[in-house]
Amino acid sequence: NAGVTQTPKFQVLKTGQSMTLQCAQDMNHEYMSWYRQDPGMGLRLIHYSVGAGITDQGEVPNGYNVSRSTTEDFPLRLLSAAPSQTSVYFCASSYSRLGNEQFFGPGTRLTVL
Amino acid sequence: DAKTTQPNSMESNEEEPVHLPCNHSTISGTDYIHWYRQLPSQGPEYVIHGLTSNVNNRMASLAIAEDRKSSTLILHRATLRDAAVYYCILEGNNNDMRFGAGTRLTVKP
Numbered sequence: 001n002a003g004v005t006q007t008p009k010f011q012v013l014k015t016g017q018s019m020t021l022q023c024a025q026d027m028n029h030e031y032m033s034w035y036r037q038d039p040g041m042g043l044r045l046i047h048y049s050v051g052a053g054i055t056d057q058g059e060v061p062n063g064y065n066v067s068r069s070t071t072e073d074f075p076l077r078l079l080s081a082a083p084s085q086t087s088v089y090f091c092a093s094s095y096s097r098l099g100n101e102q103f104f105g106p107g108t109r110l111t112v113l
Numbered sequence: 114d115a116k117t118t119q120p121n122s123m124e125s126n127e128e129e130p131v132h133l134p135c136n137h138s139t140i141s142g143t144d145y146i147h148w149y150r151q152l153p154s155q156g157p158e159y160v161i162h163g164l165t166s167n168v169n170n171r172m173a174s175l176a177i178a179e180d181r182k183s184s185t186l187i188l189h190r191a192t193l194r195d196a197a198v199y200y201c202i203l204e205g206n207n208n209d210m211r212f213g214a215g216t217r218l219t220v221k222p
Contacts, residue, residue, distance in 0.1 A: 042212030104156030
């Protein structure tokens with residue numbers, strides 16, 4: 001099993017550009033989520049999905065879109081990048097939403113100039 | 114949302130036990146208590162979780178107070194590889210997993 005994979009590992013954008021962060025898991029997990037981590041802080045939940053076709057907002061959803069067309073993939077789209085979105089982004093998955101171990105990807109480090 | 118309180122930092126000597134405390138006085142009856150840790154430049158790693166009873170696994174033990182308003186993560190024998198930020202997180206029907214600032218554990222040789 002590859003576990004949770006994220007691409008790219010690093011990305012630099014200019015203000016106003018859009019891009020998609022990719023996340024995939026091969027563990028047949030129903031629950032997937034996206035977090036961002038700013039320097040010296042804990043992770044904050046952006047969006048999550050409890051299964052294919054179902055997504056919901058987390059703590060900091062503004063400026064981001066998600067979709068879940070398959071169980072395996074959960075891409076995160078930045079619509080119009082802003083410097084405030086400079087952060088490290090982590091994708092995670094688990095068997096179901098409550099009471100389960102979450103597996104995290106290695107992260108994508110994004111810089112918006 | 115239910116909130117957790119942890120010390121900012123703790124130190125331990127190598128090969129000694131470590132007790133990492135967490136207060137969660139507003140926990141609800143259906144909230145799970147999770148512990149994750151994060152090594153530098155890596156994603157968080159699951160350590161342990163529980164609901165009401167104490168839990169043990171190969172990495173650690175979780176001791177949950179009888180009233181569930183606090184818990185303690187126990188590393189039985191700290192190694193240098195255990196140096197990390199440890200997060201205590203509540204997860205329930207009405208609150209998603211929210212990571213606070215965590216406790217930075219330093220292990221001295």
